[in-house]
Amino acid sequence: MERQIHFHVEEPSMEAFLDGIVPRMMNGVEFKIINHESKPQLLKNIPLRFRGYLMMPPEVRPKSVVLIDRDSDNCLELKGKLEKICQDLGIFTKTHPTPEGLFDVANKIVIEELEAWFFGSIPALSLAYPGIPNSLGYQQQYRNPDGIKGGTHEALLRVFQRAGYFKGSGYFPKVDTARRIGRIMDIDSNLSPSFNSFRAGLGALL
Numbered sequence: 001m002e003r004q005i006h007f008h009v010e011e012p013s014m015e016a017f018l019d020g021i022v023p024r025m026m027n028g029v030e031f032k033i034i035n036h037e038s039k040p041q042l043l044k045n046i047p048l049r050f051r052g053y054l055m056m057p058p059e060v061r062p063k064s065v066v067l068i069d070r071d072s073d074n075c076l077e078l079k080g081k082l083e084k085i086c087q088d089l090g091i092f093t094k095t096h097p098t099p100e101g102l103f104d105v106a107n108k109i110v111i112e113e114l115e116a117w118f119f120g121s122i123p124a125l126s127l128a129y130p131g132i133p134n135s136l137g138y139q140q141q142y143r144n145p146d147g148i149k150g151g152t153h154e155a156l157l158r159v160f161q162r163a164g165y166f167k168g169s170g171y172f173p174k175v176d177t178a179r180r181i182g183r184i185m186d187i188d189s190n191l192s193p194s195f196n197s198f199r200a201g202l203g204a205l206l
Contacts, residue, residue, distance in 0.1 A: 005031040005205065006062040008049070010042045013178040014067060014114050020182025025202060032062070042068060047085050050105075054089065063205050064105045067198065069113045082107035094201050106201035111194040114178060115152035117185075119145035120192030124185040128177075131163035137191070145192040 007022065009015050015035045022031055034049070036042035046066065053061050066082055079095075086093045086105050097103040110116070118125055122137040136142055136159065141149070148155050157172050166172045190196060 002029050003060065004062045005029060005202070006064045007031065007033045008042060008046060008064060008066045009033060009035050010039045010068055011035065011037070013174040014110070016175045017114060017117075017178035017182040018067075020179055021185055021187065025187060025199070027206065029206060039068060039071070042066070043081065046082070047089065050086070050089050050091060054091070061104070065198070065202055065205065066105065066107045067110055068108075069110045071112060075109050075111065079107060079109055094204060103205070106205050108198045108201050109194060110198075111146040111192075113152055114174075115156045116145045116148065117190065117192045117195040118156060118177070118181050119148060119152060120190040120195050121181070121185045123189075124181050125159075127184055128180040129160065129163060129165060131165070132159060133163075146194050 005026070007018055009018065012035060015033050018033050022033070036045050050064070053064075056062075068078065068082070070078060083093055083095055086107070087096065091105055092098050092103040094103050094106040119137075119142055122132075122134060122142070125136070126132045126134045141155075145152070153174075157166065157170075160166050160172050187199060190199075
């Protein structure tokens with residue numbers, strides 16, 4: 001029996017996105033998405049959750065992908081926090097595997113937040129929201145999805161409003177947007193380095 005993959009996330013929009021895209025990445029392996037409701041709660045809950053996993057027989061113990069937004073944090077320091085949690089518990093990670101290269105946890109930083117992954121797939125944005133041009137990705141400020149200045153959520157709201165969506169609003173429906181994009185995003189052509197790091201980490205874990 002193959003071990004389940006558990007995805008640990010910090011908010012509902014990532015949960016909705018993974019609901020759409022992960023089944024297409026799993027090759028039939030069972031999975032579960034665990035929403036910890038906030039970044040602080042995720043960091044607080046992960047040691048407790050992983051201790052519980054260690055009490056299970058190895059053959060049924062879940063493997064894990066931890067997904068956490070960088071936001072304004074230092075990427076290396078945030079990754080270091082997650083790695084130390086695992087090292088203190090004696091859990092091998094993709095960054096620190098066994099001598100044979102085996103591991104049970106892939107810690108992944110979303111740079112800077114989920115919306116960067118959407119900018120990495122302009123065709124999916126355009127398909128989900130007609131009016132957003134496919135040529136958007138050729139504009140200099142969007143060529144590097146992980147390097148968009150001033151916040152990717154705010155940048156995406158401006159793109160939506162220029163295309164006629166959510167005008168007069170200071171926000172867009174994050175969960176619905178994530179669900180739409182997750183269902184149609186092409187897994188292999190995303191231009192976001194942090195999405196591709198997530199994809200590679202999951203592939204190695206599988």
